[in-house]
Amino acid sequence: MEDLVDGLLSGKVRSLAKAITVVENDRPGKRELLTRIYPKTGNAYLLGITGPPGAGKSTLTDKVIASLRRQGKTVGVIAVDPSSPFSGGAILGDRIRMQQHALDEGVFIRSMATRSHLGGLAKNTVDVIHLLDAAGKDVIIVETVGVGQDEVDIVRIAQTTVVVMVPGLGDSVQIAKAGVMEIADVFAINKADRDGADKLYSEIRAMLDMVKGTIKPEVFRTVAVDDVGIEELVQGIFAHGARVEASGLIEKKRAQKAESELRAYIVDNIMERSTGLAVYDEVVKRVAAKEITPMDGVEALFAGLGMTNKES
């Protein structure tokens, strides 16, 4: 573990990769590893890229990496793809678009499968971000799975969230709906050379006119495959970051992020401890036999953990 930490902090690729495996799979030593590197985190700029499947998130990520590299910044990428709900397997294909960076030592790309975690990210994404951060990456890009309407976990993690949209996915009612459309700090209308791009642009602008608050998202047009509009987008991303910093919202975002990390671990820990109790199987049986309600079952498990009934 010591070697892994030292290797990671001194920028060894293989140590970082092995450390990610420990963290991703909740292997023994994870807690020690994170405890050791945690003080070294907090320096990276966290950028989220989200949007529907096929919008061009991976291609856009590839071009954003290239732009950041031209600025001399090192980049870590976490590319999340879905796991099969049936076999538990996954095909992680986001990297296909990013292979031009495979030999660049300033770029580290890691694919993660969701492993049936909801919200658009893989379960241990945040911890992997910490590792990339401690390893000294200047910018960490998290590309979410292709999202529909409600997978918005990225917003609690990223300093700036880019929502990638494409023409032709729906009418103005889709734009007005709650969820993914609300979390954008920056919009990228990708495939902007296609029919409907202008309409999408004006609809998003119209939607934004009704947004209250001081920091309104900027809207950019990109054609990622042709490397069009990328520099402007990257400038827009950092401009957003600077506005958040200046407005004092940054503290709120940090607290929000810390709380969401803490909550995830509360849920995990209680789940793990409850299901590890000797009486767990018995409680499941009694609920199945309709002897007790699931709520009573929880109380029985909590009693087993030494936690008192909240109503007593």
Added chain:
Amino acid sequence: MEKKIKVLIAKPGLDGHDRGAKVVSRALRDAGMEVIYTGIRQTPEQIVATAIQEDVDSIGLSCLSGAHNKLFPKVVNLLREKGAGDVLVFGGGIIPDEDIQGLKDAGIAEIFLPGASTETTIAFIKEHVK
């Protein structure tokens, strides 16, 4: 939790025929593995760098161009150079019978020829990944 086997399916060299690689990727996915597919026309250097970043257990190389005798051993040698010689490397494609022993001697664990069932490949990976 059962350990997830992570496999990189890669196509070194210049042929663009990736149906086989995609079929194998899909079969491994259906067997519960996490498969990283990097697309066609990858250099051995790109494949090895990717395998190390992704910390995969195994690499499946597909080559239909006839350059397997050069490219497959190159991947194994680069892995060893980078201290990742423990990664299980297997291959597939249009490989003449007389080349197979040489490839195995060079450190490719197994070669799957056209007609090999995906079950055979799955069983091989499950048996040999530590």
